[in-house]
Amino acid sequence: MDQVFIRGLEVDAVIGAYDWERTIRQRLVVDLEMGWDIRPAAETDDLNLALDYASVSRRVLEYVRASSFELVETLAERLATLLMSEFHVPWVRLRINKPGAVTQATGGVGVVIERGECRA
Ligand SMILES: Nc1nc2c(c(=O)[nH]1)N=C([C@H](O)[C@@H](O)CO)CN2
Numbered sequence: 001m002d003q004v005f006i007r008g009l010e011v012d013a014v015i016g017a018y019d020w021e022r023t024i025r026q027r028l029v030v031d032l033e034m035g036w037d038i039r040p041a042a043e044t045d046d047l048n049l050a051l052d053y054a055s056v057s058r059r060v061l062e063y064v065r066a067s068s069f070e071l072v073e074t075l076a077e078r079l080a081t082l083l084m085s086e087f088h089v090p091w092v093r094l095r096i097n098k099p100g101a102v103t104q105a106t107g108g109v110g111v112v113i114e115r116g117e118c119r120a
Contacts, residue, residue: 001035004051014068035091035118072096080115091116
């Protein structure tokens with residue numbers, strides 16, 4: 001299946017399991033790959049038939065900024081559910097990187113999840 005992607009979406013949120021983390025905002029970086037048949041949009045050159053990466057980005061930023069979960073796992077699951085229900089995305093691969101969490105992990109730490117069905 002075709003994909004629409006968003007890479008390196010940076011947003012600050014309350015996220016963390018420890019008491020000190022509940023009082024600060026920390027940087028998260030979100031990467032999304034979303035299954036989407038791009039042919040209807042390509043054939044008509046019509047944004048209404050495309051999965052609008054700008055709209056998705058705005059919604060994800062709004063949701064993450066307002067969230068305050070302890071685990072990146074919880075945030076990842078909620079975001080996947082949101083994308084599938086609000087944007088009718090049939091399949092999503094989602095990475096949440098919390099780059100400041102482990103100083104020695106220079107590439108960051110976090111989770112990658114895939115949800116939904118990726119039809120061929
Ligand atoms: N698998 C996870 N491990 C850890 C998480 C998490 O969300 N998922 N969170 C923490 C702490 O909040 C950490 O980021 C503080 O530095 C530890 N491990």
